[in-house]
Amino acid sequence: MGYRVAVVGATGNVGREMFNILEEVNFPVEKMHAIASRKSIGVEVSFGAQILKCEDLAQFDFSKVDIVLMSAGGAISKEWGEKIGAAGPIVIDNSSHFRMDPDVPLIVPEVNPDAVKDMRKNIIANPNCSTAQLVVVLKPLHDEAKIKRVVVSTYQSVSGAGKEGMDELWEQTKGVFVLGAPPPKKFTKQIAFNVIPTSTPSWRTASRRKSGR
Amino acid sequence: MEDGFTKEEWKMMMETKKILDPSIKLVATCVRVPVMVGHAEAINIEFATPLDEDDVREILRDADGVQVVDKREDGGYMTPKECAGEFPVYVSRIRTDPTVENGIVLWCVADNLRKGAALNAVQIAQLLHERGLIKQAIPA
Numbered sequence: 001m002g003y004r005v006a007v008v009g010a011t012g013n014v015g016r017e018m019f020n021i022l023e024e025v026n027f028p029v030e031k032m033h034a035i036a037s038r039k040s041i042g043v044e045v046s047f048g049a050q051i052l053k054c055e056d057l058a059q060f061d062f063s064k065v066d067i068v069l070m071s072a073g074g075a076i077s078k079e080w081g082e083k084i085g086a087a088g089p090i091v092i093d094n095s096s097h098f099r100m101d102p103d104v105p106l107i108v109p110e111v112n113p114d115a116v117k118d119m120r121k122n123i124i125a126n127p128n129c130s131t132a133q134l135v136v137v138l139k140p141l142h143d144e145a146k147i148k149r150v151v152v153s154t155y156q157s158v159s160g161a162g163k164e165g166m167d168e169l170w171e172q173t174k175g176v177f178v179l180g181a182p183p184p185k186k187f188t189k190q191i192a193f194n195v196i197p198t199s200t201p202s203w204r205t206a207s208r209r210k211s212g213r
Numbered sequence: 214m215e216d217g218f219t220k221e222e223w224k225m226m227m228e229t230k231k232i233l234d235p236s237i238k239l240v241a242t243c244v245r246v247p248v249m250v251g252h253a254e255a256i257n258i259e260f261a262t263p264l265d266e267d268d269v270r271e272i273l274r275d276a277d278g279v280q281v282v283d284k285r286e287d288g289g290y291m292t293p294k295e296c297a298g299e300f301p302v303y304v305s306r307i308r309t310d311p312t313v314e315n316g317i318v319l320w321c322v323a324d325n326l327r328k329g330a331a332l333n334a335v336q337i338a339q340l341l342h343e344r345g346l347i348k349q350a351i352p353a
Contacts, residue, residue: 017326025335025339069331069338115232133302133325138256140276145315146260148260156243156244161245169249196244
């Protein structure tokens with residue numbers, strides 16, 4: 001017995017890790033689907049010993065699956081999240097789009113598993129990467145002595161900004177010793193041999209949309 | 214309206230309140246560093262009631278999803294490079310903050326693609342499975 005599972009954003013950093021971890025923890029999977037945008041149709045990804053060919057998000061019939069893990073950025077989640085949830089499967093969404101929606105639980109299983117009862121759109125949100133590791137540490141301490149205030153500084157790796165972030169660090173690091181570092185694209189300043197005090201280049205009230213991480 | 218915080222910093226404040234407790238006050242500075250995989254955080258915590266560093270170490274040793282690596286010697290702590298590919302959130306350098314009444318400072322690292330993203334999503338799927346909440350569609 002197992003579930004029919006779809007991973008949306010199958011070719012991304014997080015999508016690939018989702019396949020690895022579903023396999024590592026022996027999640028009961030009967031049939032796995034790799035879903036991606038049109039430009040990645042036919043791209044091969046691996047799930048354990050299986051090679052999966054990416055299927056088109058716009059053409060896929062989500063009523064045929066039981067659960068969907070989604071990590072394709074906020075814009076894709078905004079367009080597709082509720083439609084997929086309405087078609088039947090539960091959607092676990094890694095983007096920031098649904099996180100503050102009162103009808104969508106935001107869950108870290110070690111911290112607030114009982115929030116699943118608040119699921120009203122067939123969607124559960126996965127928190128920001130920096131929040132997830134923080135609350136796992138805060139929760140047992142808060143239970144014991146009630147936390148009043150937290151001051152946190154993060155040191156975030158480039159993989160949180162997707163494959164382009166990793167490529168930018170790699171190309172700049174190599175470039176520094178040859179022709180000079182190529183100019184920043186994903187980040188706002190050179191990331192090689194540097195630190196940047198805004199992990200995302202988007203300000204809280206700025207209108208420009210950025211990725212879910 | 215702009216208050217100088219980035220969206221990432223604002224997400225940490227709002228998400229912590231939603232997941233854990235709306236009464237917790239949190240301020241964040243989110244920095245990008247030239248590391249491929251693994252996020253680190255330096256965390257200052259102020260408690261309402263006393264909790265010393267030994268209590269904190271003891272509580273975190275027993276906590277789900279946490280591993281304490283905290284030897285007070287060179288290399289007796291975790292770094293992002295070592296946590297890549299791993300499941301737990303590692304906590305190191307637990308110490309008393311002498312500048313406030315009930316304060317603790319600690320260092321924490323985790324694989325951002327795992328606990329920070331894909332692992333947490335899969336753990337949510339496991340939670341739904343254990344609670345029998347995943348309805349199976351009728352086979353085509």
